[in-house]
Amino acid sequence: MSSILTNDSARIALATLQGINGSIADTQREIATGRRVASAGDNAAVWAISKTMEADVVGYRRISDSLALGDATLSVARRGAETITDLLTDMKGRVVSAQGENVDRAKIQSGIAALRDQIGAVVETAQFNGMNLLKNTGTDAGTGSAAVLGFLQRGENGVTGVDIAISKRDLGTGTHSISASGGTYSADAATATLDATRSVTLDASSITIEAGMAFSLSLYGTDADNSSFDQDTLRTTAGASETQAEMAGSEIAYVARDGDTAHSVLTALARRYDSYAARNGIDAGTLSMTASGSGLALTSSVTDGSDSITVSLNTLGADAGNTIGGGLALLDDLDVSTGTGAVDALGRIESLLTIATDAAAGFGSDQNRLQTQAAFNDRLSDSMRAGIGTLVDADLEESSARLQALQVQQQLATQALSIANSAPQSLLGLFR
Template sequence: MTSIMTNTAAMSALQTLRSIDANMEQTQNRVSTGYRVDSAADNAAYWSIATTMRSDNSALSTVQDALGLGAAKTDTAYTGLESAVEVVTEIKSKLVAAREPGVDKDKINKELSELKNQLQSISESASFSGENWLYNTSSAAPATKEIVASFNRATDGSVSVTTLAFDTGESVLIDTYDASRGLLTGDRPTDVDVGGTTQTINYYLLDAGSTTAATGTAIELSTTTTDDDLDGMISATDGILQQLTDSASTLGAITSRIDMQTEFVATLMDVIEKGVGRLVDADMNEESTRLKALQTQQQLGIQSLSIANTNAENILTLFKQ
């Protein structure tokens, strides 16, 4: 039945055209944004996963910055310790040289004074971002420093932060409040053979004017310094050198760990970004092909609607005289 009140063909063509327009709008959105899942309405599950993982990646980026800052601090402290080891090694060599008969101990002591000044300079200069792990002026004991190392998400969805810890009490060279807390300012008990009898004598290398000063014997030379005293100073200096070496080794290990963690975090961020992309990114080759097909369908739909409307108009010819 042909009716001028209800154009069934036009209604069908219009419905098809609306469907094509909706599909085209979706495809154009994917092409313009580059995402197959751009909002929760597209795919709630994938959108939720992608949003969470993007947030975690942002946190990992902050961790990466924190690792960079931590690496700078440890590198600064390690460089200072490494330089201190070289200077203390030189002091040890000067003390051994002073053991030779006929050597002018006063002149060697002047060299020792300059080397001590260099140690003071190294300790005070090894500072980064307001932190110095080699020089302490506070009444409080040197603290344990923590470096943010990773951001973790457990299977139950809970999150946590992992840190790397270093006790700066192991690296402080000079403590201006309590000399005993500094590797160079504190007393170091040393067994010394004095006239065939072993005695324990405390030696310290630097006098930094600490509020609580060292009570032992300073490692310095004069014309009255005996061979027994020199042997004790050499032994004490060697002990200090061993402590410096151990501290530098610990810092070196932490530096290596930071480098490995930095590389891992960077790789992990790339993997997460790739995984999110697989969930929500649009296949641009597929979408461009689909867009071309929909454009063709749209043209055909418009033409079908035009034909349907034209058929209804043809009824007028039946009433012409």
């Protein structure tokens, strides 16, 4: 039915034109912003997801800065450890020279002292932004490692940062000190006796290690006629059990640092025993010890049913106020001015080289770990940005083609509206 009051054709044409104009506006906005979802009004769910992922990408950029800082700190520490290894290698050459009889040991000792001072200087200066990984003498828990923010972990309760722990590896030359009184002292915390059974293990698994806690090994050999070994050299204590005062002056002692395990402590004590044995002419056949896990493997080829050697592990709590020494503390009294000292120094320098090379290798391994994590984070960030783009970015080729089609539709809709608006005019002809 035709009417001059209501023009349904025009109304429909106008609605069509308005819809096309709205689509053109949306398409032009996509082209202008480059985004298909630019606000929560476009698609609330997709917009929320994209914003969460964008926040994670920003977080990973900050993590990259943290990893770069950690990598630089490790690089300085690694180079410091490598330099110390080179200095110890030079020192070993001098120690070997001191083994001869017709050499000037005083001059060799002077050169060794200079190298020792240089090692101390390297340890003091090998820091980056205030962090020195070659020093670890603090007694507070956690001071034995540095935390580097490595990655983000999203769970049900939100996002948490996950740290990568970098262990400090002390290469200082300072000596430890053990209090002669006070604190919680425990003699014979663990013991083992070599007799007819010539191979035993001293088990230290039940002992809790804490920073600042002192440990010592005491020897008590029984061979009254010295038929199997020299009883005096195999006795480091006056009685069967070591006193705290004797522990304070013991040559086979160690003060634990933060991060030490039972194996770390026993390894350090075994090294100090090797030095003690070299100075006192105790060969490996008489008594040798090797750290294995949380135990100390003891062997002897001379003990029997009547001639025995008891090895005891003694402890003194951190509450005694002990002082932690450096990882290369055995350098402090390295002295090749005598033949006995030269022999002792040769045994020590090997274990010190092992400590330094292990530290350098450990820093290198940690540095590779951070670099691997950084590379993974970069790839992860790229993937997340690509995912965000898939969700919210506009396909400009598609949008451009759609805009051209909508512009054609707009022209047609405009013509249709014009035709629809002219329809009532044709009704006037009926009244002429």
